[in-house]
Amino acid sequence: MxxxxxxxxxxxxxxxxxxxxxxxxxxxxxxxxxxxxxxxxxxxxxxxxxxxxxxxxxxxxxxxxxxxxxxxxxxxxxxxxxITEEVRLFDTNQNAEIFTNTHGNKFYIYPDQTIRIEVLKIPFPAYASYIESCFDEIKLKEDFSTISFKVDHIGRGYYLGFESIGDSMWNKGGYDTPSGADILGREVGRHLWKDGFHKTTYGFIIITKTGIFHKDIADLTDDGMIVLTSRNPEFKPFLYPIEDVKQIFHVIKRSY
Incomplete structure (x- = not known):
């Protein structure tokens, strides 16, 4: 070779x-x-x-x-x-090959090579229930439904779906997100937070002690605050302590 x-x-x-x-x-x-x-x-x-x-x-x-x-x-x-990265099965009901990655996300590959990912769907108002059981896989599956998204390839990360509430990220632009939209997010590892956050197409989902936010992250200050901004100009930027953030997801797809 x-x-x-x-x-x-x-x-x-x-x-x-x-x-x-x-x-x-x-x-x-x-x-x-x-x-x-x-x-x-x-x-x-x-x-x-x-x-x-x-x-x-x-x-x-x-x-x-x-x-x-x-x-x-x-x-x-x-x-x-x-192979530790994925488990491979075939779902005769859906006529699709299933790949399950190490985080438990299922990818369905259909005969026409269309790929869909199946994820848990977390509505924003359900943040308290999610935080309470976010490390209990069985409880999560009991409490939340699933949703699927069409994707381009099989990913190795941890993915979740969310249902957006509110118009802070809606300004009628092509990459803005209206209230009620379904969102697919990939978790950003905590070890990457210290490097700051780049500008993204659809923003971030930030899961905190007090709620779930869909925002752009404009900056990470020296004293440990993230600057959260909206695309709707009626919503002003605000600071949030990163030590109170549980998880951050990079929004990679959204539908409405």
């Missing part, structure tokens, strides 16, 4: 997936492997983010073990059962 393309093809072979499934899982464009002789850093990152069991050094240089924390006997075996 002299090239990185050869090593990627080896991954596909050992994981017993098709090229098309590889493109879906990684988010790379169809036919990518047949069009290039080399691959850039951003594409390598997409692959490693999707297949966390792959040794980065092996993928880039061909040196070392193919899999992290695995010996050569495992490399030579059928590795499908060793």
């Amino acid at each position: 002299n090239t990185i393309i050869d090593r990627i093809l080896k991954i596909i072979e050992l994981k017993k997936i098709s090229k098309n499934k590889f493109y879906i899982e990684t988010g790379l464009s169809n036919g990518f492997l047949d069009k290039v002789k080399d691959i850039g850093a951003s594409k390598i990152e997409q692959i490693l983010n999707t297949y966390s069991d792959i040794n980065p050094n092996w993928l880039v240089t061909g040196e070392g073990a193919m899999f992290t924390n695995q010996n050569k006997e495992i490399e030579k075996s059928d590795v499908t059962d060793n």
Whole structure:
């Protein structure tokens, strides 16, 4: 395996997936492997983010073990059962293949290659119930319904759905969000908060001790306050202590 393309093809072979499934899982464009002789850093990152069991050094240089924390006997075996990132099933009722990631989010892949994610739906007024049971998976499933969104690829993160209330993020713009909209959010790891928050297309969901906000995060001050802003000019910016924030989700889709 002299090239990185050869090593990627080896991954596909050992994981017993098709090229098309590889493109879906990684988010790379169809036919990518047949069009290039080399691959850039951003594409390598997409692959490693999707297949966390792959040794980065092996993928880039061909040196070392193919899999992290695995010996050569495992490399030579059928590795499908060793994939920790997702569980694969087939739902005959929906005629779809199901991928469940490590956070329990289900992705349904249909014969036409449409992908939908199924998530719990948390209405803003139900924040107290959510906070009370946010680390109890069974209780969450008992208390909240699910909602699905069409997505472009299978994601590794933790996703939740929300039902927006209020017009603070609605200013009649193409990326604004009206009251009653359904929102899909991906959790931003707490370890990333210290780096600040970039401008996003649809804003953030901020789950706090006192409620759930859908806002843009304009800044993180030196004294530990986040500056929350709205897209509706009738709503003024305000400060909120980050120590009272439970979770932050980057809004990646919304529908209305």
